[in-house]
Amino acid sequence: TDLAPFIRGLPKAELHLHIEGSLEPEQMFEFARRNRVALPFNTVEEVRAAYAFSNLQDFLDIYYQGAGVLLVEDDFRDLALAYFRRVAADGCRHVELFFDPQTHTDRGIPFSVVAEGLLAGISEAERTLGVTSSLILCFLRHLDEDAAIATLKAAEPYLDRIQGVGLDSSEVGHPPSKFARVFKAARERGLKLVAHAGEEGPPEYVWEALDVLHVDRIDHGNRALEDAALVKRLAAEGMTLTVCPLSNLKLCVVDDLKAHPLKRMLDLGLRATINSDDPAYFGGYLGQNWIEVAEALSLTRADLVMLAKNSFTGSFLPPAVVRRHL
Numbered sequence: 454t455d456l457a458p459f460i461r462g463l464p465k466a467e468l469h470l471h472i473e474g475s476l477e478p479e480q481m482f483e484f485a486r487r488n489r490v491a492l493p494f495n496t497v498e499e500v501r502a503a504y505a506f507s508n509l510q511d512f513l514d515i516y517y518q519g520a521g522v523l524l525v526e527d528d529f530r531d532l533a534l535a536y537f538r539r540v541a542a543d544g545c546r547h548v549e550l551f552f553d554p555q556t557h558t559d560r561g562i563p564f565s566v567v568a569e570g571l572l573a574g575i576s577e578a579e580r581t582l583g584v585t586s587s588l589i590l591c592f593l594r595h596l597d598e599d600a601a602i603a604t605l606k607a608a609e610p611y612l613d614r615i616q617g618v619g620l621d622s623s624e625v626g627h628p629p630s631k632f633a634r635v636f637k638a639a640r641e642r643g644l645k646l647v648a649h650a651g652e653e654g655p656p657e658y659v660w661e662a663l664d665v666l667h668v669d670r671i672d673h674g675n676r677a678l679e680d681a682a683l684v685k686r687l688a689a690e691g692m693t694l695t696v697c698p699l700s701n702l703k704l705c706v707v708d709d710l711k712a713h714p715l716k717r718m719l720d721l722g723l724r725a726t727i728n729s730d731d732p733a734y735f736g737g738y739l740g741q742n743w744i745e746v747a748e749a750l751s752l753t754r755a756d757l758v759m760l761a762k763n764s765f766t767g768s769f770l771p772p773a774v775v776r777r778h779l
């Protein structure tokens with residue numbers, strides 16, 4: 454059966470999207486041209502050929518390199534708007550989007566340029582597409598905690614327009630506990646907290662995200678399934694997992710979408726959601742993730758309705774707004 458129209462018609466939210474990961478090769482050349490940045494590629498085909506990853510780090514190396522074409526406010530606005538147009542067409546109504554300020558500030562781009570550009574894209578998307586969204590500032594975990602603290606300080610003037618903080622980049626060797634102080638500071642500022650955990654890292658990292666960082670959501674969480682006590686805890690707390698099927702496939706977290714744990718998560722009573730992570734690099738936006746995983750796992754319409762519902766109940770929207778979307 455053709456699930457695509459049914460999926461497109463389901464109101465959905467996206468809770469795990471790195472805006473830098475929505476940079477399409479065509480756009481990379483466009484930004485490089487207008488900003489006079491040199492690229493190590495000559496054609497879009499060459500860029501796509503480089504997107505064969507065997508793990509998270511392989512991807513991150515090329516993802517950070519790609520972000521080097523983003524220089525001015527309009528680049529960030531245009532990037533965000535192009536993403537919003539694509540997901541609006543997929544039936545996405547709300548996005549809580551990640552950005553990696555350190556990727557830009559470490560190249561000399563002021564925090565304000567990144568934030569103002571993204572905020573402009575966000576308000577234009579709400580006005581012209583009816584897609585609502587909020588920003589989650591992610592700390593790069595391969596850098597030290599002092600750098601994260603400096604980033605939170607740089608974000609100070611924008612904290613009324615930032616919903617939360619997250620933790621991304623190279624997971625193994627950089628446990629959540631490394632960022633205990635900066636997450637505590639963020640929590641004291643009233644920010645929501647999320648962290649990538651259990652993508653490549655062990656279940657212990659998921660425990661730390663819960664017990665040391667006190668996160669409100671777990672990004673990925675695949676490896677939590679290796680620990681029965683952890684599964685029980687996540688289910689009991691109604692903790693949302695922002696799962697990313699095509700990302701997991703492209704980064705070799707799973708060998709085959711048919712072996713993806715999403716259906717098992719639902720059957721275990723976990724509040725799983727479907728997300729795209731870095732759609733320009735992993736072969737599909739939100740709708741494509743839904744369609745491919747639904748087909749691979751033979752998800753039922755009831756499963757899909759549950760997943761759509763989870764995307765709103767797992768969001769940081771106020772309860773009254775969540776109710777309007779259900």
Ligand code: ADE
Binds near residue numbers: 471474621700730
């Ligand atoms: N940054 C962008 N995408 C990521 C992912 N899937 N895991 C960790 N860091 C990331």
Ligand code: ZN
Binds near residue numbers: 469471621649672730
């Ligand atoms: Zn991610």
